[in-house]
Amino acid sequence: MKYSISFLSAFFALLILGCTSDSSDDSITGIEKETEIITLSSIEIEYDEVTQTSAKIIWSEVTASNASTVNYSLFLDDELVAENLAELVYTVEELEINTSYTVKIVASADDAEESINTSVFNTLGTPPSAFPITHLEIGCGIANISWPTPTVQDESEYYYEIYLNGDFYKSYSSYDTERTVFNLAVEEGAEHTIEVIAKSYNGTQTSEEITFFQEACPIPTDFVITASNITGTSATLNWTPSTMSDGTRVYYLLTANGVSYPAPYTFTYATSYELTNLERNTTYEVVISAEVEGNNKFKESTVTFTTTNDYPVHPTITITDATLNTPDSQFFGGQLNVTFSEEIANFDIQEWIAVAFEIENYAIYNSSISSSVLSNANYDSLAENKTGYLLIEDDGVVYQLNYTVSVETN
Structure with missing residues (x-):
């Protein structure tokens, strides 16, 4: 019996020790360890x-x-x-x-x-086929280039990039024609290289180029314009001939203050022209352009003139007398009297000018007119200058009658 009790005591002691040990383990495993997150950078x-x-x-x-x-x-x-x-x-x-x-x-x-x-x-497709370029001169400063239209085996679409002397000129669409033609402006008298690149949308391209010399076109020679016989409404233009080194005939286009003569888009081969129906006392700039057919070269010359303020002289009517009476005259003192060669009933008086002032108040008689008394300033001006004119209208035409004043005391 003594051994049985000792055994039981040992058993319970071990049981208590085991429970205590299990409790301690549980508290340790309850603490979680933090996990490291590993990341990768992005890919290009x-x-x-x-x-x-x-x-x-x-x-x-x-x-x-x-x-x-x-x-x-x-x-x-x-x-x-x-x-x-x-x-x-x-x-x-x-x-x-x-x-x-x-x-x-x-x-x-x-x-x-x-x-x-x-x-x-x-992946790339098949490049456009070769297309050798040819060049023609079709005008002054105009290069005409053409090439057989290339083909693309995989039938991809394409377009052209054109370069002139290494500089990009323009893009150009492709066409379903036997040949492709393109015109571009180039400097005359110089060598040029044109490169054409056919760029397919399949990522391929084919390049062709051509080098040529663009001949300089002849240009009309200088010429000189003169204006003469200038009146209030007309002027005569003459100019020296302009010529071409290759003998091509030169024609002329004429404008006066931007108006074409004799009419828009008309020309003359003559070297003289009579301008009519001009405005009086007006400055005109005449530009004459010498040109030749089929050549965009031209030479311009300019002349400037001013029409007079004069009107034509009447063939029969004249002023026979112009008298300025002094202020101390017994009759018509300080007044201007003008006598005509015909009765005033035969024409209309449009304007009466003495020196640079207009006489608006005057009396009309059978064949003469008499001004009102002039102001001291106008009298002194006319007494010193002694010139003037009248504008008259006869049969729809305006004429200018000039006069010289005599100063008298009556």
């Missing part, structure tokens, strides 16, 4: 040496936040092409011509979420 994809059947794929290096090793897998149109790549470049081959491909690069590292990027590229 680009292409080089793309041909009709191959392409070099290049991508940026991906780094892991814990500096662990990164490997790469490459997919082409969702099919695995290569895996566990350590390099950042891979060349794919045996591709189809003028075809679009989707590239996917997957970067992976232990215990990290994958970094993925996709991109698309196109």
Whole structure:
């Protein structure tokens, strides 16, 4: 019985010790350890040496936040092409011509979420066929170039880029014609190189160029214009002939103050012209352009003149007397009297000018007129200058009758 009690005591002691130990373990495992999150940087994809059947794929290096090793897998149109790549470049081959491909690069590292990027590229198609360029001179400073319209085996569309002496000139659409023709302005008397690039939308291009010398066109020679016989409404123009070195006949276009004579878009081969129906006391700038047919070269010359304020002289009517009476005269003191060769009933008086002032108040008699008393200033001016004129109208025509004053005391 003594041994049985000792055994039971030992059993309970072990049981209590075991419970105490289990409680201590539970408290330790309840503390969670923090897990490190590993990240990968992003991927950039680009292409080089793309041909009709191959392409070099290049991508940026991906780094892991814990500096662990990164490997790469490459997919082409969702099919695995290569895996566990350590390099950042891979060349794919045996591709189809003028075809679009989707590239996917997957970067992976232990215990990290994958970094993925996709991109698309196109293999090249067949380039446009050769198209030798020819050149023609079709006018002064105009180069005409043409070429047989190229073809593209895969039937891709294309367009042209044209360069003149290395500088971009313009883009030009392609046409379904047997030949393509293009005109461009170039400097005369100089050598030029024109390059035409046929650029296909399949990523290919074909270039052709031609070098030529553009001859200088002859130009009309200088000439001189003179204006003479200038009246209030007309003037005579004469000019020396302008000639061409190749003997081509020169014609002339004439404008006066922007108005074409004898009419718009008309020309003359003569070297003189009578301008009529001009405005009185008006300045005219005459521009004459010497030109030749089929040549855009021309030479201009200019002359300027001013029409007079004079009117034509009447063939029969004249002023027979013009008297300025002194202020101390017994009759008509300070007045101007003018006598005509005919009765005034035969014509109309339009305007009476003494020196530079107009006489508006006057008395009309059978064949004479008499002004009102002039102001001291007008009297003194006329007594000193002693000139004037009258404008009369006879049968619809205005004439100018000039007079010289005699100063008298009666």
